Amino acid sequence: MQREKSVKVKEVITSLCKLLSGLSIESIPTAEAFRRAKFNREDAALDMWSLLSRLLQRAFALDCACHCKDSKDFDMQLLFVRSALWHCGYGAPWVLGPRPPSHIDEVGSRDLLLAFGWVLSSGNLLDFLLAEKVHQLDVLSSAPTIPQGLTHGQDDAVTCGPGEDATVKTDQVLQALQWQCGKLRLQWKSLLSVQEEGSKFTHRVISNISPSAARQPHATGSHHSNTTSSALDKELERIQALNRILEAYLDWKLHEPLFWCWMDSVIDSSLADVSEVEPADWPPGERAVTVRCPHSNNPRRAVRRLDKMLLRLQTDLRARRIEQSTLTLTSQGGRQGASRLSDRQRMEVEKKVAGYLEGLHLPNTSAITSSGFLPCLQDQQPSKTPHRFHNGEPGLAGTAGKLQASAALGELREREAVLQWQLDRLRQNMRVDLQRQASTIDGVVLIPPIKR
Amino acid sequence: MGTVSLQLGQCGNQIGHELFSVISDDSNGPNRKKYKQCSDERFFYESSTGELVARSVLVDMEPKVISQAIAKASKSGRWRYGDKAHFSQKQGSGNNWANGFCVHGPRHEEAVEDMVRMEIERCDRLAGIFTMMSVAGGTGSGVGTYITQRLRDSYPQSYILNQITWPYGAGEVIVQNYNSVLTLSHLYQLSDAILVHENDTVHKICSHLMNIKHMSISDINKVIAHQLGSVLQPAYTADSPCHYNRNPIGELLSSLVCHPEYKLLSLSNIPQMSSASLAYSAFNWPGLLKHLRQMLIASARMEEGIDWTVNVTSGGESVTNSRHKSFNSSLANLLILRGKDVSTAVTDGFKDPALYVPWLKTENCFSTWNSPVAFNGYEKSATLVSNSQYLLKPLDNIVRKAWNMFASRAYVHQYTKFGISEEDFLDSFTALEQIISSYTHLS
Numbered sequence: 080m081q082r083e084k085s086v087k088v089k090e091v092i093t094s095l096c097k098l099l100s101g102l103s104i105e106s107i108p109t110a111e112a113f114r115r116a117k118f119n120r121e122d123a124a125l126d127m128w129s130l131l132s133r134l135l136q137r138a139f140a141l142d143c144a145c146h147c148k149d150s151k152d153f154d155m156q157l158l159f160v161r162s163a164l165w166h167c168g169y170g171a172p173w174v175l176g177p178r179p180p181s182h183i184d185e186v187g188s189r190d191l192l193l194a195f196g197w198v199l200s201s202g203n204l205l206d207f208l209l210a211e212k213v214h215q216l217d218v219l220s221s222a223p224t225i226p227q228g229l230t231h232g233q234d235d236a237v238t239c240g241p242g243e244d245a246t247v248k249t250d251q252v253l254q255a256l257q258w259q260c261g262k263l264r265l266q267w268k269s270l271l272s273v274q275e276e277g278s279k280f281t282h283r284v285i286s287n288i289s290p291s292a293a294r295q296p297h298a299t300g301s302h303h304s305n306t307t308s309s310a311l312d313k314e315l316e317r318i319q320a321l322n323r324i325l326e327a328y329l330d331w332k333l334h335e336p337l338f339w340c341w342m343d344s345v346i347d348s349s350l351a352d353v354s355e356v357e358p359a360d361w362p363p364g365e366r367a368v369t370v371r372c373p374h375s376n377n378p379r380r381a382v383r384r385l386d387k388m389l390l391r392l393q394t395d396l397r398a399r400r401i402e403q404s405t406l407t408l409t410s411q412g413g414r415q416g417a418s419r420l421s422d423r424q425r426m427e428v429e430k431k432v433a434g435y436l437e438g439l440h441l442p443n444t445s446a447i448t449s450s451g452f453l454p455c456l457q458d459q460q461p462s463k464t465p466h467r468f469h470n471g472e473p474g475l476a477g478t479a480g481k482l483q484a485s486a487a488l489g490e491l492r493e494r495e496a497v498l499q500w501q502l503d504r505l506r507q508n509m510r511v512d513l514q515r516q517a518s519t520i521d522g523v524v525l526i527p528p529i530k531r
Numbered sequence: 532m533g534t535v536s537l538q539l540g541q542c543g544n545q546i547g548h549e550l551f552s553v554i555s556d557d558s559n560g561p562n563r564k565k566y567k568q569c570s571d572e573r574f575f576y577e578s579s580t581g582e583l584v585a586r587s588v589l590v591d592m593e594p595k596v597i598s599q600a601i602a603k604a605s606k607s608g609r610w611r612y613g614d615k616a617h618f619s620q621k622q623g624s625g626n627n628w629a630n631g632f633c634v635h636g637p638r639h640e641e642a643v644e645d646m647v648r649m650e651i652e653r654c655d656r657l658a659g660i661f662t663m664m665s666v667a668g669g670t671g672s673g674v675g676t677y678i679t680q681r682l683r684d685s686y687p688q689s690y691i692l693n694q695i696t697w698p699y700g701a702g703e704v705i706v707q708n709y710n711s712v713l714t715l716s717h718l719y720q721l722s723d724a725i726l727v728h729e730n731d732t733v734h735k736i737c738s739h740l741m742n743i744k745h746m747s748i749s750d751i752n753k754v755i756a757h758q759l760g761s762v763l764q765p766a767y768t769a770d771s772p773c774h775y776n777r778n779p780i781g782e783l784l785s786s787l788v789c790h791p792e793y794k795l796l797s798l799s800n801i802p803q804m805s806s807a808s809l810a811y812s813a814f815n816w817p818g819l820l821k822h823l824r825q826m827l828i829a830s831a832r833m834e835e836g837i838d839w840t841v842n843v844t845s846g847g848e849s850v851t852n853s854r855h856k857s858f859n860s861s862l863a864n865l866l867i868l869r870g871k872d873v874s875t876a877v878t879d880g881f882k883d884p885a886l887y888v889p890w891l892k893t894e895n896c897f898s899t900w901n902s903p904v905a906f907n908g909y910e911k912s913a914t915l916v917s918n919s920q921y922l923l924k925p926l927d928n929i930v931r932k933a934w935n936m937f938a939s940r941a942y943v944h945q946y947t948k949f950g951i952s953e954e955d956f957l958d959s960f961t962a963l964e965q966i967i968s969s970y971t972h973l974s
Binding site: 251252254255257258259260261262264265266268269271272273275276279280 | 532655656657658688689690723778781782784785788789790791792888889890891895
C-alpha cells in the first residue's frame, strides 16, 4: 500500500513536470529531486532553486521586462526571488526575516519546495501560463483579453483627477474603450471563421491530392513528406504541440489534489523538524506570518489536521469515482471485484479516519471548543451510533469514546439540514415582514436585485 | 461562406419565405453574374441535382404556415427549402411566451439543433446565424428565445443576428407586451444585435407609400423582406472595396454594435412606392440622402410627413438655445447604397460629429456600403441601419404597458404555471429599464 502510494506521488509530480516543461519553463528537476527536497537534502537545493527562479521569472516577465534572464549572478537571483515571493505574499523567514540569507546555499531545499508550492497555489499561475502558451501557438483560439499574471489587474488603468469633469471624462474614455474592445472581439470572430474556412479547404485539397494522407494525419515517411508542403508540416507540428500541452494540463488537473496532499506531508515534515529546532531567534512579529506554527498552538494544528483530512477524503473519493467508472467500462466481472475491493478499502479509510479523529478529538477537545466557532465533534450519543453503521463491526461500534467518520458525517449532515430549514424559515418570515411593511408605504415598489 | 437562417413561428416563417423570394428574384435580374454568384453562395447551396436549396431551418409548433412556405418555394421553380430542414408540431404555443420557452423549446431542442447543425456544417464558412421571429406570439418569441439560447451555447464564437417584429401598438394579443418584454430582455443577453421592425411603421409604409388599399399580411412581410434584402444582398464595403464582401453580418455588427449596452438596430429605407408609380419616378442621390438624413434625425418612420424643423445641434448649443427640438442621436450608422451612379453619391451629411456621441470618432460610427446593381426593381435605393434612439419611444411604450398590467398581476398566473416566476418578470423589467436608460443617455 505504502509503496503503491509513493509510486502514485511520483506519477503526479512527473505529470506536473511534464506540464511545466510543456509551458516552456526551463530546467525542470526530476521527481526524485522533489522527493529529496521533501527531506531537505542539500543535493536537491540547486535543482529546486533553478526551478523556482525560472518559474518566478516567467510569472513576472510582464512586470520586469528588463530583467536579464540568463543572469548567472546568484546574488541578483536571490534578491529577485525573495522580492518576487514577497510580492506573492509568501512570508517565510528566509524571505522576510531580518537576517536574509547571503547565499543560496543557506536556503534549504525544503524551504524552496514550500515556496514553489505557495507560488503554484497563489493566483492561477498555471492557468495563466497555459493561456499564454496556447495563445502563442494558436493566436485565434481565445478571445482578446488583458494579460494578467500573478499580479492582479490594477484599478488605476484610467487615472482620474478630482472633480466632476474628470469623472465624466473617464466615463467617456471607458465607453470608448468598451466600444473598441467589442470591435476587437467581433473582428476576432471573423478571423476565426476565416481560419475555419482555411482549414476546411486545406483538408479538401489534401484529400484530393492523396486521400490516404488526409485520412491518416499521423502517417509519416517519404510518402507523407512528398505530398505535403513544409508549411503544412509546420502547422501539424504546431497543432501537435498544442495538443500535447493541453493533454499534460488535463493530466495534471486530474492528479492535482494528490499533489497538494503530498505538499501537506512536506509541511508536516517541516513542522516536525521545527519542533526540534529552537525557534527563539525570530522576533514574535515575524512568527505570525510564517508557515511554521509553534508546537503549543493546539487549536491551529487541529484545524490544519482537519483540513488535511478533508482534502485526503475528497481525493480518495475522487480517485475511487474515477477507478469505478473505468472498471465499469472494462468488464462486468471486474465491477464486482471492484465493489468488493472498494468496500474493504472504505472500511480501511474509515478506520484510519476514526483513528485520526480520535487522536484529534480526545486531547484537544477543550482547546477547540473554547475558540468558539470551530467544529465540535460530540460523542455522547452511544444509543444512536450503532444502527448507523452499514457494517456491524462489533469492535468498532462498541468502543466507547471513539468516533466513526460515517457517524460524524451523518451527524453533520443532519445538523446542516436542520440549520438550512431554520434559515429558510427565517428568510420566509423576513420576506413576509418586509412585504407587509412595504405595503403600508404608498408609491414604493420593491424590485429585487438581478440574479445573474 | 453561408448565412444560416432560422424561421421561427408563424411570423418568422412568412417573413423568411418572402426574404428568400426577394433575394432570389433580385439575384436573377439582368447583368449581375458575380452578384448572383455571391448572393447564391450566401443564402443557398446546390443540391446534388443542381437545385438551389435555401440555407434555412423552419420551426413552428403548427404545420400550416411551414407547409405553405415549402409549397410556395418549390412552385417558384428557382429555389426550394431543404427536405429535412423543417420542424413542426400539431399544437401551437397559445401566444404564451412561457409555454414556448419552458415547454416547447426544451422538448424539441434536440431535433431543431440537429437541423441547424446540418445547415452549419454545410457551410465552408459560417458567416452568421440569422433568426427571424415576432415578439408578440408564443412560438416565435418563446421557442425562438430558447433556441437562440441553445445556439449561443453551442456556437459561442459565431455571429447571431436576430430580426424581430414588434406587434401593433393597438394590440393583436392581450399579453403581447409581456411576451415582448420577456423576449427582448433575454435576447439582449444572447444576441450580437437585434434588428427591429415595427408592424405599425411597416403598415403605414404600405398604406401611405405603396398605396395598397386592401392590405394583407403578405404585403407587410414583403416590405420587411425588401428592407432586409437590401441589407443582406452583396455589397462593396470598407473591408472589401473590390470584391463583394464575404462577411456581411460580421461587418454589419462590427460597424454598429461593438458596445455591449447598445444592441438595438432599426432600419429605414428610401424610396418605397408601388411598382405602378415606380416606372414614372426619377431619383437623384442628393435628394434621397437629404430625405434619409432628415428621417434619421427627426426619427421619422417613413419618407412622408418628415418633420423638417428638427435640426442637429451640438451639445453646447442646445443648452443655451432651447428653441431647437431635440434630435435623434445615434451611436453608429451604416448606409447602404444600391443602384446607378452610386460612386457619385455624397454621404457627408451623415458624417456630422454632432449626430453622434462625443466619445466616438466619426470614422468609428459611420460606414458606407455600396453596390452598382439596382436592388429589387428600384433604380436607386438607400438603406440606413441605425443604432440610435429611434427605438427608444416604442420600447418605452411596450415596457410601460407591460408594467401597468404586471402591477395588477394580470395574466401572470398564465406564465407562472409554466415556470416563469414573478421574479423573472422583474428581472426582465429591470434589464429593459437599463437599456432604456442607456439609450436615453446617448444625447
